[in-house]
Amino acid sequence: MKRELSYGIAALKNRSALKLALWSVPEILPTAVYGVAVAKATDSFLAGHAWQGIAWLVGLVATACLGAAGSHQVYGRLGELVEPLRDDLVRRVVGSALHTGDTAAVARLNRQVEIVRDTFAGLVLVVRSFAVTLVGVLAGLLSLAPAIAGFVVPPFLLGFLASLAVLGLAADRVRASLQADEDLAAAAGMTFSGVRDITSTGSEEFAEHLTGRPIEAQANAERALARVAALRTLCFAVGGWAPLLILLAAGPWLVGRGISTGTLLGGLTYVLVGLQPALSTVMGALGDSGLRYVVTLGRILSVQAPAATRRTATPLTCEVHTSGLTFAYGPAAEPVIEDLDLVVAEGEHLAVVGPSGIGKSTLAGLICGMLQPTEGQVLLGGVPAHTVSADTRVLIPQEAYVFSATVMENLNYLLPDATSSEVQQAIDAVGAGALVDRIGGLQAEVRPNELSAGERQLIALTRAYLSPAALVVLDEATCFLDPEAERRAEEAFATRGGTLIVIAHRITSALRAQKILVMDGNRAALGTHTSLLTTSPLYQELQGHWHPAETVPAPPRFQIQPAS
Numbered sequence: 001m002k003r004e005l006s007y008g009i010a011a012l013k014n015r016s017a018l019k020l021a022l023w024s025v026p027e028i029l030p031t032a033v034y035g036v037a038v039a040k041a042t043d044s045f046l047a048g049h050a051w052q053g054i055a056w057l058v059g060l061v062a063t064a065c066l067g068a069a070g071s072h073q074v075y076g077r078l079g080e081l082v083e084p085l086r087d088d089l090v091r092r093v094v095g096s097a098l099h100t101g102d103t104a105a106v107a108r109l110n111r112q113v114e115i116v117r118d119t120f121a122g123l124v125l126v127v128r129s130f131a132v133t134l135v136g137v138l139a140g141l142l143s144l145a146p147a148i149a150g151f152v153v154p155p156f157l158l159g160f161l162a163s164l165a166v167l168g169l170a171a172d173r174v175r176a177s178l179q180a181d182e183d184l185a186a187a188a189g190m191t192f193s194g195v196r197d198i199t200s201t202g203s204e205e206f207a208e209h210l211t212g213r214p215i216e217a218q219a220n221a222e223r224a225l226a227r228v229a230a231l232r233t234l235c236f237a238v239g240g241w242a243p244l245l246i247l248l249a250a251g252p253w254l255v256g257r258g259i260s261t262g263t264l265l266g267g268l269t270y271v272l273v274g275l276q277p278a279l280s281t282v283m284g285a286l287g288d289s290g291l292r293y294v295v296t297l298g299r300i301l302s303v304q305a306p307a308a309t310r311r312t313a314t315p316l317t318c319e320v321h322t323s324g325l326t327f328a329y330g331p332a333a334e335p336v337i338e339d340l341d342l343v344v345a346e347g348e349h350l351a352v353v354g355p356s357g358i359g360k361s362t363l364a365g366l367i368c369g370m371l372q373p374t375e376g377q378v379l380l381g382g383v384p385a386h387t388v389s390a391d392t393r394v395l396i397p398q399e400a401y402v403f404s405a406t407v408m409e410n411l412n413y414l415l416p417d418a419t420s421s422e423v424q425q426a427i428d429a430v431g432a433g434a435l436v437d438r439i440g441g442l443q444a445e446v447r448p449n450e451l452s453a454g455e456r457q458l459i460a461l462t463r464a465y466l467s468p469a470a471l472v473v474l475d476e477a478t479c480f481l482d483p484e485a486e487r488r489a490e491e492a493f494a495t496r497g498g499t500l501i502v503i504a505h506r507i508t509s510a511l512r513a514q515k516i517l518v519m520d521g522n523r524a525a526l527g528t529h530t531s532l533l534t535t536s537p538l539y540q541e542l543q544g545h546w547h548p549a550e551t552v553p554a555p556p557r558f559q560i561q562p563a564s
């Protein structure tokens with residue numbers, strides 16, 4: 001739990017957290033004012049000064065509007081605070097999966113990353129709103145009647161601190177309950193699968209013994225969980241209800257010492273509308289989202305990337321050589337690629353074409369060593385692709401990855417030591433200059449959600465261009481660019497040096513390549529545009545599909561967005 005808390009606290013140590021805290025200040029005002037306004041309005045109405053009472057209520061509405069403006073800003077800052085945390089977790093998850101080759105883990109862990117992000121954001125909001133309420137109510141009570149604060153605040157804080165103390169215990173009990181659940185499922189599964197043998201050999205007693213213990217253990221774990229729930233209810237009774245009862249009981253005494261009816265009502269308002277709901281919400285969130293955050297983040301953080309011993313080979317060339325390459329997604333599945341022999345020489349430019357779902361992305365994954373052949377092999381410079389060091393090759397998929405950081409950090413991610421002039425040269429070559437200018441230069445912050453798909457692709461392409469990788473694989477990585485922007489980017493890669501493989505989605509991409517691989521089920525044809533037109537019926541067909549779209553100018557799929 002300590003590790004998960006430290007991780008969350010570290011994520012809060014940045015400027016966005018400070019901005020979020022500052023934008024929370026306006027919200028304190030209505031919280032501080034509502035009890036005072038109710039007190040003053042009540043006393044004014046009771047004294048027959050109706051307009052004065054109405055003026056207090058109008059003032060209350062005005063401060064609420066001010067608070068709402070602050071809340072609006074808070075949500076914007078929350079995104080800036082939470083997205084870098086998500087990016088960091090995704091980086092860990094993907095990094096670990098790349099080392100272990102367990103790509104299914106990416107999907108599983110990515111779901112957990114989403115849970116951590118959502119629970120973290122929820123916790124930040126709830127804890128922030130609790131702090132705002134506490135400060136506001138304290139300020140309001142002290143200005144209204146410090147004696148009321150003396151009755152209300154100590155039991156409230158006692159209940160709150162006790163509920164925090166119970167939280168650690170609750171986390172342990174939840175983990176124990178999950179474990180007991182899993183143990184019981186395993187024991188019951190084992191007994192169920194052997195039920196015929198148990199009946200035929202008359203071993204019911206043994207089977208009962210086998211499942212009886214985990215059932216008892218699970219029942220105990222559930223009872224322990226229920227006791228913690230009862231303890232939390234007790235904490236809420238102390239923190240949420242005791243202040244109210246104490247204040248009501250002390251009412252006559254307070255009135256006897258000059259506290260007006262309106263002031264007493266104002267104090268009750270602070271308890272009923274401020275402290276009690278805030279305590280209920282924060283306890284609920286810590287008990288629910290808080291526990292989910294701790295347990296889920298714990299699972300992600302414990303998936304350590306093993307020492308990168310497997311991806312250490314640095315080949316001397318970046319020639320791609322596949323022989324007898326066969327790949328299926330599972331032992332019983334039909335192969336997606338079967339017995340493929342292919343050589344792409346160092347410095348060559350290959351386009352891969354074929355119908356949707358034929359296996360182009362699978363081939364890209366195999367060439368980059370992210371998938372391992374079921375049979376045959378893929379060599380990069382004579383070395384098995386999955387053992388080659390990660391910086392030897394770069395694969396840019398259709399959905400480009402851009403993260404919340406500066407433009408420079410996004411671009412030099414694969415070459416952190418790149419000089420400004422190297423970065424600028426890459427930007428100019430790929431054609432990302434207008435985009436970088438629009439974002440505000442190299443030191444400006446990138447907000448991924450404000451970029452179009454084409455703009456994200458331009459950033460990923462520039463990053464790949466700048467990388468030290470000798471093999472670049474573009475898997476429909478330019479599909480959201482207009483044909484002219486795509487031409488410029490692809491030509492930049494063709495003249496960059498190294499081997500280039502482009503999964504093409506337009507005929508023009510194929511025409512720019514020296515060689516074209518047509519993927520056609522279990523068959524594949526390799527040749528040039530001219531030779532394939534005569535040797536590959538599928539290529540002729542694809543060309544027929546592509547051609548009209550290429551001759552009729554398509555609307556641009558990438559546009560620089562106007563500065564907002």
Ligand SMILES: Nc1ncnc2c1ncn2[C@@H]1O[C@H](COP(=O)(O)OP(=O)(O)OP(=O)(O)O)[C@@H](O)[C@H]1O
Nearest residue numbers: 329330336354355356357358359360361362363476
């Ligand atoms: N992780 C996976 N598990 C199981 N099957 C998969 C997986 N990824 C892809 N496939 C299947 O493998 C086949 C080839 O998919 P792949 O994505 O390589 O084709 P593609 O030619 O790149 O398609 P597209 O042009 O639509 O991107 C498809 O039938 C697809 O459904």
